[in-house]
Amino acid sequence: MTVPETIIISSFYLFIALMISIQSYIGLRTLLFGITLPAEALQDTAVRGIRRKYVLLTGGFAIATGVTCFLVTRHQTTSQSFLYWAAAILLLIIVSFLTNWISRISARRLKAARGWQVAVQTKRTASLVAGRSHGSVLSFWWFTVHVAVMAFCIFFVAVRWDDIPQSIAVHMGRSGFPDQYIDKSVRTVFMINIVQALMIVFFAGYNLMISRARTSLDSQDREGSLRKQLKRKKIYSITAWGISLLGIANLGLLQAVMLYGWNLNLLLRYNISFTAVFFLTLIGVLLYLRFRDLDQQKDVPSEEERHWKWLGSIYVNPEDPALFVPDRYGLGWTINMANSLGKTIAAAMVAVLVTAILVIIFNFR
């Protein structure tokens, strides 16, 4: 594996490790690994202890695995290294599930020991004006920019079809020369555009989800919480729009390097910049949400623990007509899997992702 490739994949691993490790410190403060706590619990040192233990265990494991993987893959080929790093990430996810589960048990025990009670709220608040989706997210016309970029790439290919070599280089070896080729065909030449199209569908769908999701309000501060929720939705919408646009441009650049022999260094520099921008933006957004107190709103209709399955990651509530609700930790949104349309959408999202991945894998053979 080349040095730039090592940098990209190890920083990707680092990002995932970071996100998994600091999980316990982001989102709702009154939630401890899926267990709801009363406000007075926030001062309790035992609560902080449980969070700290999770970070140390998971973070420690992440570092150990990452270093091991780095040392092992230093002299491997790209595809082998890729498999090792993918296995490391998978292992990290499994371990984090375990540490999550253990922390959840500790949290539950602590809550019982302290006798903490959290009353289920019986007030429901909604805005009659903002009940409509207008204005909470970027208009879908903004995604025409993505379509324009993709169309431009396709146009470029069509115009330069004859200049594209019969054997397209798909991987650069350590010597600085290509070592893997695929044959030119309509499928192989346009596969990147297919992935671009799938990306546009995915992110436009994500934008739609944000606009349709319930706007959780605080009955004690209706105007304030409404303002915060709308702002939060806007931030997520803009961030997703921007990141996906950079991603689509990235794919276009990859296509240009592959087909027209553009400078590979340009692509690598873009990749590294894009990866850095992606990480920094996500962390920046999380920090901004925390500083502006935009991430502490509970969603009342979904707050009962019994509706959240699988360590609090899947929401199933047949009494709730909403399709999209804020997720347990208040970071994003999730689908109500008791809803049949919800199940269809979840399956469709998985299908789009899997298709995109398969397209890449099967065309790079």
Add this chain to the structure above:
Amino acid sequence: MFIELDLQSETPIYAQLVDQIVEGIASGELKRGDPLPSVRRLAEELGINLHTVNKSYNLLKQEGFLQVHRKQGVIVHPDGMPGVTEAFEAKLQRQLRSLAAEAAVRGMTEEAFTEESRSVYRDTITNRGGG
């Protein structure tokens, strides 16, 4: 304008919704022709059953407070509110009777009762939030 429901109240949810929408129209927060969220949308936002919202909207439509508009969906009736009907007068007397009786039993004078009624009426029709 906000809707706030109390799931533990003695008043059924659909009735709370009806009352609050009518109060909204009375106070001016909801004006003639203003669109309301669709049944599904409001049910989702409140996390309550669609049938409950549907029942409330239907009641309001029947009474003439809301109208279904081709493009905008459910709106506050643009052509003015229904007048005082016999049915409404009967409802008013029915609901006032129990309050008046309790007030009398508790020793409230007729003047005080009237003054309370007047001040509640005025508060309801005053445009909340200024403007």
